[in-house]
Amino acid sequence: MTFRSVVIGVGSHLPEAVVTNDDLAQRVDTSDEWIVARTGIHERHVAAVGEKTSDLAIAAARRALTHAGRTAADVDLIVLATATPDLTFPATSARVQAALGVTKGAAFDLHAVCSGFIFALTTADNFLARGQAKTALVIGAETFSRILDWEDRSTCVLFGDGAGAVVLEAHEDGAASGRGIISTFLRTDGRGHDLLYVDGGPSQTGTVGKLRMQGNAVFRQAVEHISEAIVETCARAGVALAEIDWFVPHQANQRILDGVARRLNLDKDRIVSTVALHGNTSAASVPLALDTAVRDGRIKPGDLVLIEALGGGLTWGAALIRM
Numbered sequence: 001m002t003f004r005s006v007v008i009g010v011g012s013h014l015p016e017a018v019v020t021n022d023d024l025a026q027r028v029d030t031s032d033e034w035i036v037a038r039t040g041i042h043e044r045h046v047a048a049v050g051e052k053t054s055d056l057a058i059a060a061a062r063r064a065l066t067h068a069g070r071t072a073a074d075v076d077l078i079v080l081a082t083a084t085p086d087l088t089f090p091a092t093s094a095r096v097q098a099a100l101g102v103t104k105g106a107a108f109d110l111h112a113v114c115s116g117f118i119f120a121l122t123t124a125d126n127f128l129a130r131g132q133a134k135t136a137l138v139i140g141a142e143t144f145s146r147i148l149d150w151e152d153r154s155t156c157v158l159f160g161d162g163a164g165a166v167v168l169e170a171h172e173d174g175a176a177s178g179r180g181i182i183s184t185f186l187r188t189d190g191r192g193h194d195l196l197y198v199d200g201g202p203s204q205t206g207t208v209g210k211l212r213m214q215g216n217a218v219f220r221q222a223v224e225h226i227s228e229a230i231v232e233t234c235a236r237a238g239v240a241l242a243e244i245d246w247f248v249p250h251q252a253n254q255r256i257l258d259g260v261a262r263r264l265n266l267d268k269d270r271i272v273s274t275v276a277l278h279g280n281t282s283a284a285s286v287p288l289a290l291d292t293a294v295r296d297g298r299i300k301p302g303d304l305v306l307i308e309a310l311g312g313g314l315t316w317g318a319a320l321i322r323m
Contacts, residue, residue, distance in 0.1 A: 018046075077137070078093050084147060117164070119315065158252075195214045226256070248289050251289055253280070
């Protein structure tokens with residue numbers, strides 16, 4: 001018997017506090033015009049004092065479960081993608097599991113930075129496809145505001161906080177009606193380690209550290225590798241780019257989204273962009289954008305959706321899903 005991982009619910013959550021470009025201009029040498037021209041970002045949400053990554057993840061997961069018509073009793077796997085855990089250990093997913101009231105199966109964190117949700121979704125898909133779990137919560141949640149250098153205008157203007165989640169359910173392949181995860185593609189190249197990193201950690205420095213990035217180099221790598229991931233994922237599924245209804249990319253920078261569209265000759269009207277209002281929320285950005293497009297009616301049941309991302313590591317990947 002073979003199984004297909006079907007997306008049956010989506011959800012997201014953003015902190016209440018909104019920081020506009022004009023707000024940032026009061027803190028660093030920047031302006032709304034400068035930020036918008038280089039990134040397409042107008043504002044981002046920032047977690048309140050005491051508001052944790054787990055808090056955002058729990059809220060997004062609850063909304064996804066409600067949308068799916070499932071409860072905590074149905075869940076037997078939680079995979080949480082984050083680069084900003086509550087604590088060094090235990091895993092933030094354990095706190096999420098307990099808060100939701102999930103009492104069976106496994107829960108663990110996965111760290112692939114901005115590509116984290118793609119890696120987490122692929123991991124959960126493999127569990128379900130092998131019959132090792134029935135219902136999985138896949139979550140991307142971040143509080144990147146905690147690791148930003150708020151005096152570095154090249155990075156602090158880019159990022160925001162948030163969470164997004166999907167509920168995956170294993171359906172027998174013949175009963176899935178074509179829905180579910182069709183193909184995935186993951187890659188890591190550690191030679192790009194120093195292009196995007198945090199200059200701290202318990203083993204190396206004993207400190208949390210701050211985010212550092214070589215912006216121009218990351219831009220070039222992102223356009224090249226994201227394009228590669230899209231093409232390879234479609235090739236594995238035997239699907240042409242023209243057949244895809246919606247592209248839901250990692251919301252890093254509008255210029256990256258536009259660069260990939262030009263490189264692959266994609267119709268910009270089929271690309272979901274939320275970067276203007278959310279900024280780069282790292283592992284949360286893809287599920288946040290996916291939930292936005294499902295909720296506003298753009299993405300409908302049966303649509304063919306491709307999600308993709310690139311993050312620190314460097315890591316990159318994509319997944320093709322029939323909703």
